[in-house]
Amino acid sequence: MKPIAKPKNPCFSSGPCAKRPGWSLDALKDAALGRSHRAKLGKNKLAEVIDRSKKILGMPENYLLGIVPASDTGAIEMALWSMLGPRGVDVFAWESFGSGWGADCKNQLKISDLNVYKANYGKLPDLSIANWDRDTIFTWNGTTSGVRVPNGDWISSDRKGLSICDATSAVFAMNMPWDKLDVVTWSWQKVLGGEAAHGMIALSPRAVERLQTYTPAWPLPKIFQMTKSSKDGGGKLIDGIFKGETINTPSMLAVEDALDGLKWSESVGGLAALVKRSEMNLAAVAVWVAESNWAEFLAEESDIRSCTSICLKIKDRWFTSLDADAQAEAAKKIASLLEKEGAAYDIGAYRDAPAGLRIWGGATVETTDLEALFPWLDWAWGEVKASASKAA
Helix, strand or coil, rough: CCCCCCCCEEECCCCCEEEEECCCHHCCCCCCCCCCCCCCHHHHHHHHHHHHHHHHHCCCCCCEEEEEECHHHHHHHHHHHHHCCCCCCEEHHHCCCCCCHHHHHCCCCCCCCEEEEECCCCCCHHHHHHHCCCCEEECCCCCCCCEEECCCCCCCCCCCCEEEEEEEEEECCCCHHHHHCEEEEEEECCCCCCCCEEEEECCCCCHHHHHHHCCCCCCCCHHCCCCCCCCCEEEEECHHHHCCCCEEEEECHHHHHHHHHHHHHHCCCCCHHHHHHHHHHHHHHHHHHHHHHCCCCCCHHHHHCCCCCEEEECHHHHHHHHCHHHHHHHHHHHHHHHHHHCCEEEECCCCCCCCEEECCCCCCCCCCHHHHHHHHHHHHHHHHHHHHHHCC
């Protein structure tokens, strides 16, 4: 039977993600609208985003954090275009975005000394083969695969190369070993439920040294430039980026929303509380999956399952007997039914991922909303399977 109770907030999209509990437009009333982002008011708000983020995340004092254009994609591309070249490069990829960074290294930057180590969706590549004499690029959490690295133990503390980490769906929901990471990028639209368009880039002293001593062989677009070039190679760091002086014009409305998310984070107990909220959401899904006769995690190993982008596959024999196109269509019907009923929005698997469902479990999602969703998932699955049986 169709359930009666629905999630209070049916937003389970993996980006932009659910707003924090209790959010309303009133949270944006103090936005610096109609003002220059270079005026004192605007710069102070941008700097506040940086300062609050560093404090909540426990980032080392000697790390730099800046606000950059084009969300997480802009931030990671800025790092790749600005820093790669002096050493060989290894890319570890287990979902579409990691594979994209590898493709950019090969096809755009044309790095000749390049290894791309790939794993199928739901798996991790063999991280033990990492060579830390080389620059290494990876996602901390595969947003489209629901797979995360379990820890930073595989990253060498005395590495010569840089560790470059796309952590867009991990930061604020997972503990990051900052001493193992030289470049970390993310966007406002993920764990704290901010709006899209802006990215964050954190740099270790080693990453800053690379910027100041190395000049890439390729032309560098203005929005990627973090140094002022020098005839002797490298250049002087444009340190304003890390003080609230953004490269291009930011949305001050989005800035205000980011500040609201950060203040909410502080009010609920900071990073430890955010991690706990996300892990509780994963645990709730795990209880439901254990009892399900049709759904299971895409990531079979529990220690690599994401607590944010929770990806599910369908194990029912009727479904697995379908060809890939029919599987994708059936999974889309489940998501469409739930959206039509107002029970869940945007939970279809990523377009390049195996057919299934993807449910965001980041810190802004209430566990009670997930628990209200589970009966609806079972109902929608039953409707789709029954409809297919009648048609046959």
